[in-house]
Amino acid sequence: MRLKLKDLPEENIFSSGHTACAGCGAAMAIRNIAKVLGKEIIIYVPASCLSVFNGLFPSCAWTVPYHHTVFENTGAAISGLSRAMKRKGLDNVTVVGIAGDGGTADIGLQALSGAAERNEDVIYICYDNEAYMNTGVQRSGSTPHGASTTTTPVGKLMKGKQDFKKDVPLIMMAHSVPYVATASVSFPLDLINKVKKAKETKGFRYLQVYAPCVPGWGYEQSKTVELGKLAVECGMWFLLECENGQLKINREPKMKNLETYLKMQGRFRHMDEKQIAELQESIERKWEFYKGYADLTQRLYSGSEASV
Amino acid sequence: MRRVVGSNYATSHAVMRARVEVIAAYPITPQTQMVEHIAKFINDGIMDCEYINVESEHSAISAVIASQAAGVRSFTSTASQGLALMHELLFSAGGLRLPIVMGVVNRSVGSTGGIWVEYNDSMPQRDCGWLQMYVETNQEVHDMILQAYKIAEDKRVLLPIMICSDGFILSHTVEPVELAEQEEVDGFLPKYEARHSYLDPKDPIASGIVTPREYRQEFAYQIHRAMLEAKDVIGEVNRDFADKFGRDHSGLIETEFVEDAEVILLTLGTVTSTARGVVRELRKKGKKAGLVKVRAFRPYPAERIAEVCKDARAVGVYDRSVSFGVGGPHYLEVRNALFDSDVPVIDFIGGLGGRDVAEADVRSMYDVLLEAAKTGKAKRNIEWVNTRGVVLG
Amino acid sequence: MKEIILHGRGGQGAVLAAQALASAAVFEDKYAMAFPHFGAERRGAPVAAFARIAEGRILTKAHIYKPDYVIVLDPWLAGLVDVAKGMEGHEGTSGGVPMGSVKTDICQGLNKKGAAVLNTARPPDEVRLSLEVCVGTVDATTIALETLGHPATNSCMLGAFAKTTEEVSIGSIEKGIMDVFGERLGEGIAERNVKAAKLGFERTEVGMCSGGREFPAQKKWLPDVDELPPGCAIRSQDTEYGKLGPGSTVQNETGSWRTFHPIVDDEKCTYCMLCWFHCPDGCIGRVPDKESVSVDYFYCKGCGICSEVCPVDAITMVREVEG
């Protein structure tokens, strides 16, 4: 049965009084994801904005067991936690790692890949705010083309990030894990039902959630949800779901209004027509790719739950 | 059961007997056989344990920190580059007070080093909040893995521990080892009961939450104090082990002929065995030579060293690594231990990159010490043993 | 040597202001330094920055404990805003890091002959602090909203500082802003900030405030070595210092961060739950009896998302006023 907003509990797993910026997309994502996951969970958080805004010792926003050590080891740490739960006979407990895009796409990619290859029984959630926000907005592998960050600044010679966004969900699909999905804070029902599905699946589950960041992207703080919607509309973010090898596109993007999306944000304000055209071309190619990938995997894997 | 095995096998057997529940490790020469033996035990069904085939040492230590934080007895092992890769997380294990046991098979790390023994992998880790013990025989490796859990899990300690053994010299040398039976070990090492760190939704704990400056210094002091208390615990556990197994490894240090010794050499690791032979030989010749095998490097038994060396006329320190521009790290510890003594203390750096330390080398160290005892001063404080183009003494 | 503490919120630019102040002093051939409180605070959370100005080289690298001047970028921080509404049942103590909201005594350690420069709409004689002291007041939030479009009050308050203390001239403040803001934010933005500083200088009123106001002592859990849980593994507990461990952020009064607050029109609300879902801070409560929602102002940071996502415009954002 599909979850509705009214089905989510009033009680918080991720408490109020956390210290995320006003309007933080990551906080919006995480507190709702936690509500779907419930109390029988253990959370691992690597170095990230979350590791700071979830409270500093001795305070903590999580009402469930919480573990944190370093930045690049989420995949490994949740593996250790999950095995420990197995030893303790706590089979009903879901181990969940929640990392930023930097901790996922860059420095933590190796540990993530290892855990996925071993098909560890865990949920890995990447909240994607498209840069290293905790350290003050530096570029990550997940930063889109053109975006200005403090390490891809707008200079006289080069303006913004020259490279393109790393497609981590696709990398995860290539690991043939049982469940890979993308979601966005701006599509609540899609998000909570993907979390629910992830919770009900066994093995390695990967979810990447689009989470706008007010200071990092440079927009008016009340626009978090609107930006997320625009991103999906223009193709800067896709809502996808790959179950046992079969890719499904959850929402057809209109593939338009890219400029509206870009102009709302300080990080893209410098972009000229040429750069925008490059970006448009890249997302169109991506969209074609995903359509083809979905068709192909529907044919290849339809009816087969096993052997991905 | 007595079998002729290498130290990697001895370690693996002890880990199995310690009823370790989560292991994550990654292969690296000369530790590789350890991950292989354990995998075989598990696949043969004689060991019941979660084994995580991680993709790096960084992940190995991350995973066992997590499992130990969750309240489950955990083990990892590595060497050299692997230990260097773990470095970042070693501070987490110490900071979170997790009694993880790690088998370190010493090997040189970095460029111009090969795959052979040197302590420049473990020595730089001495400030991470881990206990460090160095061993001399395969039997001792086996016994110390069992003791390590009991030391680390003692509530006065609650710190991770490295059992350091010389690569190849122990790992790839087979010698007779008395391999413990399960009942014996069960009578010595109780099941691990996590009291301070466990992760269970029924009683939620925040483990490792970022700590602001208002608290760090007190946490650091706690670790320092636990490290000091570990000195007693190491001795107690050794006696308990000796009672149950009949093998006494004598705790923090072990001494030979020190009572009336004029010169004393302090060693770490397998060089001790060679030195034992040389000391006996010297004694036969009427030379008053003594030997101290330093077993614990963290905590460092400074008081014991000072006590043992108080009547000596020259003290030598064997170092299998260098703190460049200063001398050997072990030497610095001994200088500190003997801070109020005016006896000459001489550092002997040698055996780097697995270079053999032969009887002749040890003899040359004693020669230098005997000379210093005679003159009352050291010609040089830092000596390089068997180094081409560098004259000793 | 003159020592200055700037109290602000993440995003208001306290650190940048301290640097611009130091730069301004250096334009007057003085020696100066500026440094942040080295925290990990996000936008909106209370932050402090420090500045020192002297004729010759300054040696100390320690924090400032006895400032000659304090500059308060946000009226909440000086205890000038009372949030009575919606606060019932909340205990605003803090386990570890003080949230420094209405409970902070900004005059702590302040030199009696010094001054407090405050962002407030009130004239000096309507301000009551713990100390009877010279104050300069200016409605910097309004000026910032007018000149910059968002409540970054830092530059405006530098103007107010120049006017109140006469330690540096407004001309030097302008140079300092161009130097520091220009480098970081670009010339255009720096120029608008210069304008805000000038307006701040012009509109500041200087006078004496009344004293004797009592602030409850900050309760902070600072246990001795033996009482700290080994390895910082901390379970959920209630102490006289408030809650510790899992779930304890509920005592953090993040409501003190906001400039605007939402008002819900029960008549219009269709109980669709969108604001309930989208509020990043969990401030929207369901009120089934009324088929409407409530706002928990103790936590509400005033982001305005609830108002944006409401499909029937049942939520409006209203500027916070000093109570």
Ligand SMILES: Cc1ncc(C[n+]2csc(CCOP(=O)(O)OP(=O)(O)O)c2C)c(N)n1
């Ligand atoms: C090994 C290591 N390198 C660098 C850092 C500094 N660091 C902490 S968080 C962070 C960026 C986090 O970015 P992301 O994962 O995207 O999370 P976000 O802060 O954006 O939420 C960096 C670079 C670190 N903690 N550890």
Ligand code: SF4
């Ligand atoms: S910097 Fe961005 S991601 Fe971090 S707390 Fe603020 S809004 Fe959230």
Ligand code: SF4
């Ligand atoms: S303004 Fe609305 S969405 Fe923002 S914190 Fe307040 S109640 Fe929540």
Ligand SMILES: [Mg+2]
């Ligand atoms: Mg990020």
